[in-house]
Amino acid sequence: MNASVIELDNLQKIYRTGxxxxxxxxxxxxxxERGDFVAIMGSSGSGKSxxxxxxxxxxxxxxxxxxxDGVDVARLGRSELSRLRNLKIxxxxxxxxxxxxxxxxxxxxxxxxxxxxxxxxxxxRQRAIEALKKVGLGExxxxxxxxxxGGQQQRVAIARALVNNPELVLADEPTGNxxxxxxxxxxxxxxxxxxxxxxxxxxTHELDIAAYCKRIIVMRDGRIIRDEVNAARIxxxxxxxxxxxxxxxxxxx
Amino acid sequence: MIQALTSPLLRVGLTxxxxxxxxxxxKLRSTLTALGIIIGVASVVSIMALGRGTQKRIQDQVSSLxxxxxxxxxxxxxTNAASAGSGQSGNLTLADVEAIRREVRSVKALSPxxxxxxQAVANGRNxxxxxxxxxxxxxxxxxxxxxxxxxxxxxxLRTSARVAVIGSRTSRELFGPLHPVGQTVRIKNMxxxxxxxxxxxxxGIGGADQDDRIVIPYTTAMRRLTGEKYxxxxxxxxxxxxxxxxAQEQITALLRQRHRLTDxxxxxxxxxNQKEIADTVNSITTTLTYLLGGIAGLSLLVGGIGIxxxxxxxxxxxxxxxxxxxxxxxxxxxILLQFLIESITLSLLSGAIGxxxxxxxxAAATMIPNFHPSVSTGSIVVAFGISFAVGVFFxxxxxxxxxxxxxxxxxxxx
Numbered sequence: 249m250n251a252s253v254i255e256l257d258n259l260q261k262i263y264r265t266g267x268x269x270x271x272x273x274x275x276x277x278x279x280x281e282r283g284d285f286v287a288i289m290g291s292s293g294s295g296k297s298x299x300x301x302x303x304x305x306x307x308x309x310x311x312x313x314x315x316x317d318g319v320d321v322a323r324l325g326r327s328e329l330s331r332l333r334n335l336k337i338x339x340x341x342x343x344x345x346x347x348x349x350x351x352x353x354x355x356x357x358x359x360x361x362x363x364x365x366x367x368x369x370x371x372x373r374q375r376a377i378e379a380l381k382k383v384g385l386g387e388x389x390x391x392x393x394x395x396x397x398g399g400q401q402q403r404v405a406i407a408r409a410l411v412n413n414p415e416l417v418l419a420d421e422p423t424g425n426x427x428x429x430x431x432x433x434x435x436x437x438x439x440x441x442x443x444x445x446x447x448x449x450x451x452t453h454e455l456d457i458a459a460y461c462k463r464i465i466v467m468r469d470g471r472i473i474r475d476e477v478n479a480a481r482i483x484x485x486x487x488x489x490x491x492x493x494x495x496x497x498x499x500x501x
Numbered sequence: 502m503i504q505a506l507t508s509p510l511l512r513v514g515l516t517x518x519x520x521x522x523x524x525x526x527x528k529l530r531s532t533l534t535a536l537g538i539i540i541g542v543a544s545v546v547s548i549m550a551l552g553r554g555t556q557k558r559i560q561d562q563v564s565s566l567x568x569x570x571x572x573x574x575x576x577x578x579x580t581n582a583a584s585a586g587s588g589q590s591g592n593l594t595l596a597d598v599e600a601i602r603r604e605v606r607s608v609k610a611l612s613p614x615x616x617x618x619x620q621a622v623a624n625g626r627n628x629x630x631x632x633x634x635x636x637x638x639x640x641x642x643x644x645x646x647x648x649x650x651x652x653x654x655x656x657x658l659r660t661s662a663r664v665a666v667i668g669s670r671t672s673r674e675l676f677g678p679l680h681p682v683g684q685t686v687r688i689k690n691m692x693x694x695x696x697x698x699x700x701x702x703x704x705g706i707g708g709a710d711q712d713d714r715i716v717i718p719y720t721t722a723m724r725r726l727t728g729e730k731y732x733x734x735x736x737x738x739x740x741x742x743x744x745x746x747x748a749q750e751q752i753t754a755l756l757r758q759r760h761r762l763t764d765x766x767x768x769x770x771x772x773x774n775q776k777e778i779a780d781t782v783n784s785i786t787t788t789l790t791y792l793l794g795g796i797a798g799l800s801l802l803v804g805g806i807g808i809x810x811x812x813x814x815x816x817x818x819x820x821x822x823x824x825x826x827x828x829x830x831x832x833x834x835x836i837l838l839q840f841l842i843e844s845i846t847l848s849l850l851s852g853a854i855g856x857x858x859x860x861x862x863x864a865a866a867t868m869i870p871n872f873h874p875s876v877s878t879g880s881i882v883v884a885f886g887i888s889f890a891v892g893v894f895f896x897x898x899x900x901x902x903x904x905x906x907x908x909x910x911x912x913x914x915x
Binding site: 301304306307326327330331333334335339341345346347349358359361362363366408412 | 511512515526821822824825826827828829830831832833834835908909912
């Protein structure tokens with residue numbers, strides 16, 4: 249059994265518009281082990297989003313090899329990719345992407361809806377409730393997104409990402425739409441999930457968010473320019489205490 | 502194995518559920534879109550029902566004339582409009598009628614007819630009605646039973662007796678609830694004894710009330726009332742359906758010979774076959790029904806375009822939802838099915854409401870007397886079939902558009 253969840257070998261993504269050739273991802277080789285917590289950073293245009301789309305099997309590389317959990321993804325068709333995403337990858341988006349006017353529980357059930365073989369209704373509901381409890385929303389199972397705060401909505405989205413027990417959770421700027429305190433809470437949740445053994449890969453352009461991760465990869469012009477273990481890792485619990493203290497200080501003065 | 506078999510069905514069921522929910526969410530929009538199909542289906546169903554009713558009514562009226570009838574009309578010898586049809590200048594003589602009776606074996610009964618409109622006075626009341634001079638066979642030919650009393654006889658015909666059989670409406674107007682038989686009615690100041698009363702027969706072809714008439718011997722009508730020498734028309738009953746055209750030919754030949762019409766000259770009379778009338782009227786109403794139904798069907802097309810429009814709006818609106826569904830593992834066919842089921846549900850539901858409305862219109866139309874429109878199973882099946890086809894046809898393009906979306910772009914759609 250291969251311990252690496254992701255193995256990239258000279259991965260390329262080239263866009264052609266007319267005569268202009270854009271190498272969005274230009275030869276990325278990378279291994280990500282099970283249980284890792286990786287931040288991918290870079291300015292816009294660095295190719296981090298394109299890489300993320302390929303990691304998420306939403307896009308196919310132009311060249312190179314991508315092994316997801318030992319499966320060569322480059323050779324799969326659209327519907328096989330769908331199946332792979334359904335079973336092995338959980339997505340968390342910047343803008344949550346929850347279905348409106350649909351309860352938290354039903355939102356979390358969504359991936360199970362498309363799982364083949366079919367998951368019976370009762371199991372779907374059961375697993376959705378468990379996932380929501382895991383993210384601390386056991387009390388808000390039947391609220392609709394518009395009745396939830398931004399942080400709570402992102403938790404529902406994380407529960408949705410977890411419900412099918414994926415190999416990998418991909419988060420694209422998960423705190424981009426959240427305030428500082430809520431960002432800390434969400435990152436705390438990711439840290440807790442990672443501690444429980446789930447592999448997390450996160451795209452962000454904020455250093456203080458990347459600081460929560462175990463490993464930081466920096467991209468520029470479609471290449472990895474830095475890939476190192478995060479020596480100065482911070483933890484959500486500490487950050488919350490710091491924030492509380494500074495707020496208290498502010499209100500006193 | 503069982504899992505593999507039940508799974509696609511379950512998926513369709515689940516997808517249908519999503520579709521229902523999406524329609525419920527946009528109640529007003531769904532209703533407005535549905536309206537096109539509802540109106541289309543309702544008009545197709547009700548027009549078909551009304552058409553059938555009309556046809557039935559005409560058939561009833563034609564058969565109420567009696568069965569196996571031929572009618573010979575006299576054409577005026579002179580083309581002068583003033584004298585046309587006056588009876589003074591007719592060329593169908595009573596001798597012709599006698600000749601037909603003698604020589605054409607298949608003629609079972611016949612009745613020369615003279616009609617006039619006159620004031621009938623009885624019981625201190627005054628009523629303008631149709632006076633029909635007929636033969637004693639008339640009631641047999643018309644398959645018209647008597648409510649009470651009896652028809653006049655051959656003897657009374659020969660003697661131009663002043664006897665009358667009264668229609669139910671005329672009787673009501675003159676005598677109210679009283680029995681007319683045995684009473685006297687004065688027509689053109691001449692007293693007639695009422696010897697019989699007809700059963701009610703309702704409106705005839707063209708809507709005239711057949712019950713508003715007084716039937717007297719044609720000899721009496723000609724000699725005592727109008728002074729005409731020729732009958733206006735002769736109604737003949739042929740002994741069987743198969744002999745109708747043979748009889749028609751035979752009578753034509755006989756009359757041409759008697760009128761000394763050489764080859765190449767046109768008939769100076771017309772023979773109308775009851776069946777031909779029925780067939781002609783039938784084909785006209787059928788054509789009209791299908792024509793109107795077809796025009797109504799066009800509104801289904803318009804309704805379908807409405808569905809397509811709203812589905813395209815819906816797909817665009819839900820781009821992010823579609824992106825999310827694809828990202829979490831929906832197959833393209835799941836998305837296709839979801840939107841296709843949505844449009845089919847919309848169109849079938851509209852179809853059902855349309856059929857119900859059509860039924861309503863048809864039921865309301867039964868309140869018209871002597872009119873019995875009926876919704877045929879065929880038209881319901883066709884209406885549903887077309888609704889389904891409209892849903893599939895106009896839903897497919899938007900659904901395919903949704904299924905082929907690029908998830909990356911869809912997820913970022915604002």
